[in-house]
Amino acid sequence: MYTKICEGLGIEFPIFAFSHCRDVVVAVSKAGGLGVLGAGFMNAEQLKEELDWIESHIDGKPYAVDVVIPQNYVGRDEPDLSEQELEDKLWKMVPQAHLDAAEKLMRDHGVPEWPEDGRPKILGWTMQTVMPCIKEALTRPNCKAIVNALGTPPEHVINMVKESGRMIGALCGKKKQAVQHKNAGLDFVVAQGGEGGGHTPEVGSVVLWPEIIDAVHPMPVLAAGGIGNGRQMLAAMSMGAAGVWTGSLWLTVEEAHAQPAQKNTLLNATVNDTVRTTSWTGKGARVLRNEWTDFWDNKENLDPLPMPLHGLVTADAMRRTETYAGSGNCQNVAINICGQVIGQINEIESCRGVVTRLLTQYLDALENVNALMPDY
Ligand SMILES: Cc1cc2nc3c(=O)[nH]c(=O)nc-3n(C[C@H](O)[C@H](O)[C@H](O)COP(=O)(O)O)c2cc1C
Structure with a gap:
């Protein structure tokens, strides 16, 4: 080998x-x-x-x-902007309706607020x-x-x-x-x-x-x-x-x-529980299907934005559902990125054990x- x-x-x-x-x-x-x-x-x-x-x-x-x-x-043709300038520019391109929809999903599922003011950092x-x-x-x-x-x-x-x-x-x-x-x-x-x-x-x-x-x-x-x-x-x-x-x-x-709640969701997931969706970043990605993916994948709702703008919509949901994974119905709207093989993973192992x-x-x-x- x-x-x-x-x-x-x-x-x-x-x-x-x-x-x-x-x-x-x-x-x-x-x-x-x-x-x-x-x-x-x-x-x-x-x-x-x-x-x-x-x-x-x-x-x-x-x-x-x-x-x-x-x-x-979006923003790749702006190489002369500083990181902060680009970030400010991208945030201005995110429609308020998308941020409101994300916030409503989190509120409806009891996801606690983020304790500090301020938007999440742009993904790298x-x-x-x-x-x-x-x-x-x-x-x-x-x-x-x-x-x-x-x-x-x-x-x-x-x-x-x-x-x-x-x-x-x-x-x-x-x-x-x-x-x-x-x-x-x-x-x-x-x-x-x-x-x-x-x-x-x-x-x-x-x-x-x-x-x-x-x-x-x-x-x-x-x-x-x-x-x-x-x-x-x-x-x-x-x-x-x-x-x-x-x-x-x-x-x-x-x-x-x-968090244990997130690990439990993954350990209990079956091979049929994932979906290829644009609801995480705007590009097709496989995650666990839940209320978050169903909302953005529903053609009657708002369309996900192109990369990296949709990542800005998602960033707050990700930090909140990861930090408060066990609160409310967080797992219903958590972005649990994983492949179909998750259905085979049913117990906690050590890294050495997996190798x-x-x-x-x-x-x-x-x-x-x-x-x-x-x-x-
Ligand atoms: C939680 C998670 C996050 C991922 N994020 C990235 C990433 O930022 N960059 C990357 O190259 N691949 C990323 N991937 C893809 C992995 O590198 C890898 O190609 C993929 O998980 C392989 O398929 P598997 O999940 O069936 O093992 C991610 C995968 C998972 C599960």
């Missing part, structure tokens, strides 16, 4: 774990995989704090940082917010890769990361995007099929993975979307993937920061497949 990408990154197993929790990142890297810190909700100051902690707990093991530079977003999804984060990550000795979601990173970012001696990769949900990543000189791509959590295409993993693997050969492709056990991992590797990139698996682990389980199940499945071969 040791692939070339393991050698490049200095990891034992090609198991990549995307998480917003620093404890998960550290625990997976210490277990032999690669923890990937999602910085999409952070500015540089917050990221600095997280990376200080990771660097002092990770015992010299490698990890990666995932950022979000969308290929297209503009060049103005992301660049200082990338520069911060590149000062860290154990951060061995930068990965981008939602598009090919700009040339100057690719050059900056490569000149620092690190790898750079990006997610994709279509062959065309994968080829664009390859032509731009990335080191690897993450091919995410539709069953995956977060931003995700319509096409499912079993169809998408081999299409992308063939299209960008010999570039390493990490298979994402729907990996929750070692059998699924073996399927991906047998198609030629260089490793597996996972997200939902780590939402309910011991080390994850989520060991994946490896054991992988080997068992391989043995079963080999046993199918006739003895000549």
Whole structure:
């Protein structure tokens, strides 16, 4: 199972774990995989704090940082505005009716108010917010890769990361995007099929993975979307993937920061409880279906706004439903980002336990497949 990408990154197993929790990142890297810190909700100051902690707990093991530079977003043609100026401009573009609708949904479901005045910070999804984060990550000795979601990173970012001696990769949900990543000189791509959590295409993993693997050969492709056990991992590797990139698996682990009420919602969810919706950010993403997604997905209600404007509508709901996860009927309107594989995740495990389980199940499945071969 040791692939070339393991050698490049200095990891034992090609198991990549995307998480917003620093404890998960550290625990997976210490277990032999690669923890990937999602910085999409952070500015540089917050990221600095997280990376200080990771660097002092990770015992010299490698990890990666995932950022979000969308290929297209409202405000991308305003590179000369400061972060604050862009944020002010974007907030002015959010119709009051959208904010009122979000507030009503939260009030109707008993979600407590946020204790302080002031709007939530914009998600870290503009060049103005992301660049200082990338520069911060590149000062860290154990951060061995930068990965981008939602598009090919700009040339100057690719050059900056490569000149620092690190790898750079990006997610994709279509062959065309994968080829664009390859032509731009990335080191690897993450091919995410539709069953995956977060931003995700319509096409499912079993169809998408081999299409992308063939299209960008010999570039390493990490298979994402729907990996929750070692059998699924073996399927991906047998198609030629260089490793597996996972997200939902780590939402309910011991080390994850989520409140117990949010973890319980996820642990109780079935394979049929997710939906691909634009109600989180304005772009298609898989989350648990509830009153929040039903409202914005209903054509008779307001349409979700384009990225990153809808993220501004959602930001207050996210911070309130995460912080007060057990209050009122918070879970009815919480944005619980996860993939279909959540139906397989029914108990709390440790990160090391998950890595060991994946490896054991992988080997068992391989043995079963080999046993199918006739003895000549
Ligand atoms: C809670 C959550 C948040 C996510 N946010 C991001 C993100 O900010 N950047 C990113 O590249 N991928 C993000 N993803 C997608 C994951 O990186 C990964 O590709 C996906 O979870 C794989 O599918 P799986 O959920 O079936 O494992 C997110 C996934 C989840 C579950």
